Amino acid sequence: MQRFMSCLVLFLILMSATVSRASAGPATDTLSQSVDRIIGLLSDPAYKNQESRPGLRVKLIASIAEIFDMKELSRRALGAEWNKFSPEQQDRFVKAFGTLLENTYLDKIESYTDEKVQYLKEQDLGDGKAEVATKVVGRGKEIPISYRLVDRSGWKVYDVIIEGVSLVQNYRSQFGQILMNESPDALIAKISTKRS
Amino acid sequence: MIAALPRKCILILLVLSVLASTGCHHRNQTGKDIGKVAQPTATAAQAPAVTPAAAEAPVPAEASYGPVADPLYHWNKFWFGFNHLFYSGLMRPIAVSYAFVVPKPVRSGLTNAYQNFIFPIRFLNALLQMDFKKASKEFGRFMLNSTLGIGGLVDVAKADPNLAPGNEDFGQTLGFYGIGDGIYIVWPFLGPSTLRDTVGMAGDAVANPLTWIFGPWSIGGEDNPWYWSYIIKGGDVFNNLPNRLEAYDSVVKPAVDPYTAVKDAYIQYRRNAISQ
Numbered sequence: 001m002q003r004f005m006s007c008l009v010l011f012l013i014l015m016s017a018t019v020s021r022a023s024a025g026p027a028t029d030t031l032s033q034s035v036d037r038i039i040g041l042l043s044d045p046a047y048k049n050q051e052s053r054p055g056l057r058v059k060l061i062a063s064i065a066e067i068f069d070m071k072e073l074s075r076r077a078l079g080a081e082w083n084k085f086s087p088e089q090q091d092r093f094v095k096a097f098g099t100l101l102e103n104t105y106l107d108k109i110e111s112y113t114d115e116k117v118q119y120l121k122e123q124d125l126g127d128g129k130a131e132v133a134t135k136v137v138g139r140g141k142e143i144p145i146s147y148r149l150v151d152r153s154g155w156k157v158y159d160v161i162i163e164g165v166s167l168v169q170n171y172r173s174q175f176g177q178i179l180m181n182e183s184p185d186a187l188i189a190k191i192s193t194k195r196s
Numbered sequence: 197m198i199a200a201l202p203r204k205c206i207l208i209l210l211v212l213s214v215l216a217s218t219g220c221h222h223r224n225q226t227g228k229d230i231g232k233v234a235q236p237t238a239t240a241a242q243a244p245a246v247t248p249a250a251a252e253a254p255v256p257a258e259a260s261y262g263p264v265a266d267p268l269y270h271w272n273k274f275w276f277g278f279n280h281l282f283y284s285g286l287m288r289p290i291a292v293s294y295a296f297v298v299p300k301p302v303r304s305g306l307t308n309a310y311q312n313f314i315f316p317i318r319f320l321n322a323l324l325q326m327d328f329k330k331a332s333k334e335f336g337r338f339m340l341n342s343t344l345g346i347g348g349l350v351d352v353a354k355a356d357p358n359l360a361p362g363n364e365d366f367g368q369t370l371g372f373y374g375i376g377d378g379i380y381i382v383w384p385f386l387g388p389s390t391l392r393d394t395v396g397m398a399g400d401a402v403a404n405p406l407t408w409i410f411g412p413w414s415i416g417g418e419d420n421p422w423y424w425s426y427i428i429k430g431g432d433v434f435n436n437l438p439n440r441l442e443a444y445d446s447v448v449k450p451a452v453d454p455y456t457a458v459k460d461a462y463i464q465y466r467r468n469a470i471s472q
Contacts, residue, residue: 105450140304162446163465164465164468165447165460165468166464169460169464170451170461170464171452173457173459174451174452174453174456174457174460177453177456178452178453187452191452194452
């Protein structure tokens with residue numbers, strides 16, 4: 001009985017492994033190359049010890065900056081409020097928001113163990129935009145993560161949707177709430193003093 | 197006599213449901229694609245949710261998402277703070293020690309067993325949404341996991357991508373039929389919800405086998421131990437607390453305005469769940 005069960009489970013697992021390969025598009029290609037590079041850095045044994053940690057972080061930030069369009073992401077996170085910011089305020093906002101995202105998500109990225117990224121499908125959103133649906137599988141968990149990319153001489157990510165929750169939309173709600181009572185400068189100050 | 201208590205609660209919630217259906221408004225999600233039976237994977241159904249964003253102007257005024265009214269702001273904010281202190285402060289060390297003492301396979305086994313036990317909720321709501329593919333999937337999962345999965349302790353069905361776990365509930369069924377969020381409500385201990393999803397909770401309680409085994413209409417008669425259904429449900433919440441806190445942290449930690457971040461994440465999560 002036990003043998004039969006383990007055979008069945010193994011069969012089901014093998015079946016699921018072969019089915020999940022989906023067709024790729026240009027956005028998927030760019031994204032998967034970046035993801036592979038980042039995973040390559042994270043699993044590089046040269047960066048496994050404590051002293052090489054800062055070096056890893058610098059390389060990670062560089063790799064992430066390549067695939068993320070921080071300005072587009074910030075612009076969308078502010079929504080219509082973006083136009084109420086002066087160009088100088090916009091610059092400071094992009095910088096502060098970028099640092100906030102770096103600080104919160106680098107720790108998560110660095111806790112990477114052996115998760116696998118599956119590319120499920122690419123959907124054309126029109127206007128040179130595409131959404132790539134992926135699934136991160138690891139440690140008995142499956143997390144659906146979608147990336148929205150825009151093609152501006154190369155595909156760049158402008159939104160990440162985790163379990164149906166858009167990062168940009170979530171911040172737009174927060175920033176909108178804060179900007180109801182406070183000035184752009186106060187918002188920027190709030191973002192840059194936020195250290196998690 | 198004591199058995200009348202849960203019945204009263206459900207009556208109150210049903211009254212709320214009437215209020216909700218009169219106060220409901222627009223529904224800005226594309227509905228469930230019933231004709232999608234041919235799709236090979238469960239994730240493929242995510243597609244309709246994202247299309248509204250495609251048609252926006254160069255100025256990033258992405259209007260794909262209408263805000264949810266928050267007339268109970270002060271009540272909500274108070275209970276948000278209370279829940280934060282209770283779960284993130286008081287319960288966190290207990291949950292962390294629990295996760296340390298009880299290994300993960302045991303915890304997920306318990307979750308699997310409970311989820312398998314309340315399969316009628318998901319099955320019924322899939323049927324109510326006329327999603328027969330999902331209903332048959334839930335039925336298949338229940339049969340497979342109840343037998344090969346030793347009464348649901350092991351989720352053997354999950355290995356087949358066509359039998360991935362679902363999460364249909366009555367709130368999603370109401371959303372499927374066009375009932376809007378209503379208003380945002382934060383409940384003590386239960387956390388974020390909306391008027392529609394609060395009504396949904398009552399519907400789920402009706403479809404929960406625990407209600408029938410231990411509840412007011414149970415076969416056990418007047419002196420049945422009705423409180424067991426609450427103990428089991430509470431036990432499931434506690435067992436999931438380490439995971440729930442992790443999910444909560446992933447929303448609150450990067451947030452500049454935690455109250456709004458949690459509210460928005462809840463609404464987005466539910467709208468996405470309704471759309472698929």
